Amino acid sequence: MGGEVGETAGVGESEYARQRRTLFKILHDLKALGHVFHLVPVPVCALKPAGKSSLVEAVTGVKVPRDDGMCTRCPMECTILSGPAWSCTISLRISPSPDAQYSPVLSRSDDVELWIRRAQATLLCPHLPRHAFKTKNAEEIKAMTEKVEGKNEAVKTVVSDSVVISIEDPAGADLIFVDLPGLVENEDLEVIRLIQNLVTENIKHSSTFILVTLPAVDNIENQKAMRLAKEADPEGKRTIGIVTKPDTVVTGSTDAVKLWTETFAGTGKHKLRLGYYAVRLALDAERKEGISRAELSRRATSFFAANAPWKDIAANRLGLDALVRDVSALLMSVLIRDLPKLMDQVTRLIASTQRALASVPTPPISAKGATAEALDRIVGFCVALSRKVHGRADDRTFVHRTREAYLTMKQAMRRSAPEFWPFECALEQCEREFRRPQELDAVVEEDAACKVMGLVDVRKVIKECTGWELPGHIPFDAKAQLIKGFVDQWEDPSATAFENVARILESVVVELIEDNFGTFPKFKASITALVAAQMKTHAKDCSDALMSSLDHEQIALFTQNVHDLRVGTERWHEHYQWLRYRQESSFRISGKPTAHAPYVTNEPRSPTVAPRGGIYSTDFRRLLPVDEYKDEILVMAEVRAFFHIAYKRIIDHIPTRIQHDFVQKFADGLQGRLLTELAVDAPESLKRFESWMEEDPEIAVTRKRLTERMEKLIHIQTQLEEYSASQ
Structure with a gap:
């Protein structure tokens, strides 16, 4: 040309x-x-x-x-x-x-x-x-x-x-x-x-x-x-x-x-x-x-x-x-x-570009302030983590998810309750409604994970554990063995709850690291490694503590909650006795299923004879002959009552241990540990921080591209407005 x-x-x-x-x-x-x-x-x-x-x-x-x-x-x-x-x-x-x-x-x-x-x-x-x-x-x-x-x-x-x-x-x-x-x-x-x-x-x-x-x-x-x-x-x-x-x-x-x-x-x-x-x-x-x-x-x-x-x-x-x-x-x-349509398209492009630019991290400060910027980000990260785990942040997803994990653990442990039947064999035809009295804590019980044990099964355990006890004395080891049967099932729910909380915490940490250090690949990698090491240390300590707590439930069968143990034993003993001497037809009264099997309460019973005589229907049980399985029924009642005491104790103890010994101890001590590991007072720290504060090249390229795009779009919008005004 x-x-x-x-x-x-x-x-x-x-x-x-x-x-x-x-x-x-x-x-x-x-x-x-x-x-x-x-x-x-x-x-x-x-x-x-x-x-x-x-x-x-x-x-x-x-x-x-x-x-x-x-x-x-x-x-x-x-x-x-x-x-x-x-x-x-x-x-x-x-x-x-x-x-x-x-x-x-x-x-x-x-x-x-x-x-x-x-x-x-x-x-x-x-x-x-x-x-x-x-x-x-x-x-x-x-x-x-x-x-x-x-x-x-x-x-x-x-x-x-x-x-x-x-x-x-x-x-x-x-x-x-x-x-x-x-x-x-x-x-x-x-x-x-x-x-x-x-x-x-x-x-x-x-x-x-x-x-x-x-x-x-x-x-x-x-x-x-x-x-x-x-x-x-x-x-x-x-x-x-x-x-x-x-x-x-x-x-x-x-x-x-x-x-x-x-x-x-x-x-x-x-x-x-x-x-x-x-x-x-x-x-x-x-x-x-x-x-x-x-x-x-x-x-x-x-x-x-x-x-x-x-x-x-x-x-x-x-x-x-x-x-x-x-x-x-x-x-x-x-x-x-179509000029108005074109101007509208440009306006929408500017808006979408602004949103994209706002999502890009702000550029880092100059190398002169690298140490101050790095410390601000470390402190901000640790404070945000502490607020989340303590439930003081606006976003309380961490708290909600950990509570779900603990609830799942509680339900699993509840299913470990021992299933005792006051009969020579397990009567599968009996309705589940008649197996137990109303629980003291009003917890709805799920299907049991333990096998059903009848009187013969419990007698066998007592016999195997009997040593040189005096006649009429039930060996403590028999109760301990039955208690161990449900305590052994608590390790898996506890471990699962701990693993779930650890994963939830890890996801929160990863998100916060990305928010605070994602712009700087070297910084992010170093912080990630240090935080992971700290989390691993606290996780091991907490895991050991959880296993120790579960071991204590087996080694020392102890409670000072004497009142609940006594009342629970009485209720379960009354319940088992009542079922024991009821014929199968007595499971239904007036042709309708009973809501619960009778058991001792503080409420007055309806008298079957004139109130003047002061005799109630429940008093007739005293006329029944001595049961040959009275020891077995007593063991069933004591073990079942102790389950509720130990269960209520452990479902609070495990979450508290995880939250305190792992989650909170890790989060609250992280800032000091990071500053110590990073040796911020060391002479070479400035050079290290300057290296770490180098921005991810991809982010810099994206910001530059979007900035140039925004400038061109605004210039184009101005030209279109001037052109439209001149027509």
């Missing part, structure tokens, strides 16, 4: 270009940020070969790759904006990321073709580094991307990511369009399908205008590109036909002359609301000669004026200048109409 400035002033100085170049620059910048606006650009599609590449070269003023076979294998978005001097930049648009500049700023149009080849090859070879093609020539690129049997199998045939060509040209038109891969017929079915899907995806949006190139020598009926355009635009409201190679309609081709005369007049079969344009593009010989764009425009005008059917068609439908002028005006009318 160098040396041609001013030679095509008709194109560059169109009404659209003079008044709307600023708006197109805004749209170009928005698309470069990775946002899609379907009202631009204009897709150009055609059946290969149809003069599409020549049209692109004519509009842009630069050469595009031309090879045998398929040349365009990805969308190429071309943006032409007026500028003080000619320049071109090639970028890659890999969704959903913003555009990434690929080439240096090019000042010579002859360099553009090779850089387009390099950029397209980069998209086709995602398995290779992006810089792999930046120094390759055309032949080397072809050798690396040409798919032959057993070679370059990882190279993609077609991709949807785009090569973005940004041109500033003092003599160019302000325009944005997309050059799509040409529709092919003599390729593998998979390739044909991929290209067709790519074209369909780009032309389906109702705000997009479709340019279809049609060779003059071919029948419109045979053009696949036109068929796809009709499917996307059935009423022909947004499709423009561009007739290329008009010189192929020779004198005497009456059918072709008639076809195009009727088509341009709007009386033919293929009517388009936006009509058709005919363009004469550079021939191969003219391209080799390097004919200027101004001379090509003059030759096109002379050709149309001298040859049928073109000489009989309105001049405003002939030539590249007419096409660019009308498409520019058409696009501008749509952009003006």
Whole structure:
């Protein structure tokens, strides 16, 4: 393009270009940020070969790759904006990321073709580094991307990511369009399908205008590109036909002359609301000669004026200048109409970018304050942890989750209650309601985990434990063995509760470490290691203490809660005696199940004889003969009563031990331990903290990208507001 400035002033100085170049620059910048606006650009599609590449070269003023076979294998978005001097930049648009500049700023149009080849090859070879093609020539690129049997199998045939060509040209038109891969017929079915899907995806949006190139020598009926355009635009409201190679309609081709005369007049079969344009593009010989764009425009005008059917068609439908002028005006009318929508989209983009930027950690302070910043973060972390475990933070999830863990432990221990039956064998047919009296603590009992033991089973335990006791004395070891049966089952629930609390605490610690040190990888790694070591130490100490507490329940069967033990024993003894001497029919009174088996209470019984006599139904039990299993029933009652005392004790003791010896001791002592381990007063601590306070490079890159994006969006918003106010 160098040396041609001013030679095509008709194109560059169109009404659209003079008044709307600023708006197109805004749209170009928005698309470069990775946002899609379907009202631009204009897709150009055609059946290969149809003069599409020549049209692109004519509009842009630069050469595009031309090879045998398929040349365009990805969308190429071309943006032409007026500028003080000619320049071109090639970028890659890999969704959903913003555009990434690929080439240096090019000042010579002859360099553009090779850089387009390099950029397209980069998209086709995602398995290779992006810089792999930046120094390759055309032949080397072809050798690396040409798919032959057993070679370059990882190279993609077609991709949807785009090569973005940004041109500033003092003599160019302000325009944005997309050059799509040409529709092919003599390729593998998979390739044909991929290209067709790519074209369909780009032309389906109702705000997009479709340019279809049609060779003059071919029948419109045979053009696949036109068929796809009709499917996307059935009423022909947004499709423009561009007739290329008009010189192929020779004198005497009456059918072709008639076809195009009727088509341009709007009386033919293929009517388009936006009509058709005919363009004469550079021939191969003219391209080799390097004919200027101004001379090509003059030759096109002379050709149309001298040859049928073109000489009989309105001049405003002939030539590249007419096409660019009308498409520019058409696009501008749509952009003006949708300007409020565009401004609203920009406002939403600014809001979403602000939210994303707010989620990025603030930049670290200078190295001069590294020690103070590090200490602030350590103290803040420890204080936040202490508040959470003590339940003083606004978020009390830790407390709620640990309480759930302790409740689960309590329920598991409750199921370990011994199941005694005051019969020679376990009577499975008895209803569960009659097994026990109402508990002192009103705890609803779950299904027992222990096996049911009858009188014979308990007698066997007593016999096995009997030594040189005097007659009538029950050996203490018998009770101890039965008590051990349920105490042994408390280790697993205790360990499970401890493990669950440890996991909950660990999740809180990980979250707080991320909040306070996540920006600094080295600092985070060091704090994580120190905290993990402290947690491990406290966990071991607490685990040992828990095992010691459980051992005490087995070694020393002791309680000072004499009253509850006596009352509980009496109740269970009364209950077992009552069940023992009741016949099976007595489980039902008046044909209805009893709610609970009778047992001794402080409430007066209903008398069965005159109250004057003072005799109650329960008094008749004293007339019953002495039970041969009285010792076994007494043992059952004492063990069952002791279970409730020990159970109530342990379900409080274990959580308290975990909370105090592990959770709170770990959290409350962590700050001092960390400061000691980090040796903050040591001379080398400043250098260490400076190293630790180095920010994660990924976070810095993200913050920079979002900050730059925000600045550009605000600038674009200001430009749109100024533009809107000027209209």
